[in-house]
Amino acid sequence: MSNPFADTEAFEALRTAALDGDEAFERYRRREAASARRQVARLVELQLSARIERMVEVAIAASRAVLLVGPPGTGKTEILEQIVDRIDRDPARYGFTTEGIDAAWVTPEEEWTFEKLVLGETVEDGEIRSVEGDLLQAIAKNQWLVLDETNRADMDRVLGGVLTWLSGKKVRVGSRRAAGEPIVPVYLEWTDQAECQVRLLDTPPSVEYAAGAEWRLLGTYNAVDAQRVFRMGQALSRRFKHVPVPPASPQDFERIIAGHVSDEDRLEWFVDRVTRLYAAHLSVEDAQIGPGLLIDVPAYVEKGLQMASYDRPSVEGDNSSALADVSPTDDSEDAFIEELLAEAYLVSVGNLVAKYEPDLLDELGMSIARSESLTPANWLWVKENLHAMRA
Ligand SMILES: Nc1ncnc2c1ncn2[C@@H]1O[C@H](COP(=O)(O)OP(=O)(O)OP(=O)(O)O)[C@@H](O)[C@H]1O
Ligand SMILES: [Mg+2]
Structure with a gap:
């Protein structure tokens, strides 16, 4: 990667952006973090059939939601990291126009709920406030969301409320309660634009988190974690494209x-x-x-x-x-x-x-x-x- 500080103009732009608390700076910071992850990723040369690798790439390019499924330790997390990185470096190859594709990685836990992933509430100064879950946060930041090891949580329960949204329709996910502001309904939606948008609508007042056409929900699923695994029901499962990641020969x-x-x-x-x-x-x-x-x-x-x-x-x-x-x-x-x-x-x-x-x-x-x-x-x-x- 080129050193942005070698270029005075780029440095000035970044400095101003940082002082302004600018989006561009935030993006720069995220790219730096992604690049550090990449350094590690490069060390692992995956022995994976070219066809499986292609399936992961094409599935992500073609579909909103993709799950990599396979036994433990087959490299699902690793390949996902490497491919997200590859797409970030050459988005055009995959038909993406977004510059700086980045992903937020989260690992579901057994006690996860809809509130944690989508929209929850907390009490602040004696008042109830809504809190964006990982999904809304990712959309607000235009970051892809990766749910690593979805088998650790009961995803049917966690994502049950957004099944319809996953098939492309608008759904209400709760209300936004912010200090000194009227309570307004929150919707999850999709947009034809490449990037995600958070829109404040006037009539009727509401907030819409619209996932962009180039936004992706990715995940890994460990198919054989014996009895402990949470099985994903058909209703949720069919909202994802599944790519098998078999063990290396x-x-x-x-x-x-x-x-x-x-x-x-x-x-x-x-x-x-x-x-x-x-x-x-x-x-x-x-x-x-x-x-x-x-x-x-x-x-x-x-x-x-x-x-x-x-x-x-x-x-x-x-x-x-x-x-x-x-x-x-x-x-x-x-x-x-x-x-x-x-x-x-x-x-x-x-x-x-x-x-x-x-x-x-x-x-x-x-x-x-x-x-x-x-x-x-x-x-x-x-x-x-x-x-x-x-x-
Ligand atoms: N096909 C492979 N080629 C090379 N290394 C591999 C391969 N599969 C796994 N590994 C090695 O195993 C490590 C662990 O793999 P990884 O954590 O990505 O597996 P996983 O499928 O996500 O496992 P789990 O289901 O337990 O989360 C990788 O970082 C890599 O070093
Ligand atoms: Mg893993």
């Missing part, structure tokens, strides 16, 4: 996991074992997980090895290389790494696997045994420890 996973191994000497071992674990999950339909859930496994094992090597006094008195001196074929070292691998699995995926029904857990156990990713003794140990994670 084991071949792609090998590439992904290799990027998360620091210990060059054990690179092959890590890639082999963690990929076997991943494939063991993939081969049981209801136990499918994405790479995201296993990418921290190498870091855990490496840390465990490092700490053991620090604890073990070496012959030369140099603690740091003690374990490195032990040949990797050494039996006790082998057993130790196997333990670390099982622990890494437990801390990464145990929380999810603990929610599996007994049949599914058995099926997964057989698949893990066949894959030779965890030793039978270590799988038993994992299973014993899952009890503690069952809330």
